[in-house]
Amino acid sequence: MVSGGRLMVCYPHVRPTASRFLTLPTLALALIPRAVALNLALGAIVNALKLPVYLDSVGTLLAAALAGPLAGMITGALSNLVLGLLVNPALLAFIPVAMIIGLIAGIAARLGAFRRMSTAALAGLVIGIAAALSSVPIVIFLYGGLTPTGAGVVTMVLRSVFPLTMEQAAKISSLSTDVIDKPLSALLVAAILARLPARITARFRASA
DSSP, X not given: OEETTEEOOOOOOOOOOHHHHTOOOHHHHHHHHHHHHHHHHHHHHHHHHTOSOOOTTHHHHHHHHHHOHHHHHHHHHHHHHHHHHHXXXXXXXXXXXXXXXXXXXXXHHHTTGGGSHHHHHHHHHHHHHHHHHHHHHHHHHHHTTOOSSHHHHHHHHHHHHSOOOHHHHHHHHHXXXXXXXXXXXXXHHHHXXXXXXXXXXXXXXXXX
């Protein structure tokens, strides 16, 4: 093309391909193992104390918030894979739930949900409801509704106090646990992000 007497070189527009969105930058790849370790550490502490929450998705939410939905999904899947291989093989069945958590957290982060505590809590509530609804069928199938965690304790209490079936008690327990756990996890992630140096978050935004 000639413009103003000068020869101009024009390059054709390159549309982003699907493979581009299915790749992770080096910074995200370095973050994922650390996020997995955070999930495992917090999960072990909560499990030892038999608390009616999990806090084993904080690393997943953090990875999703910093590096996007794909990083969150991979972090969640790897966390459950490690737990399934080292602790309880039944946890492998919850990999899809962990990936759903990472996906929704990444989308919420893209919408700016983790920039304020109020929106982070709301995002956590949405994530918690999605996690509960997707995990209940697995809990019913694997454990008959009674898991060996703090949520299982809640299920037993509900059945002893109210005339509920195991499935009904498991659904209420899962929802009540996740709608507390995931907003709490999201608030922790929002607090972490607020205290991260701006140069670190800027590097993640640039790499994305």
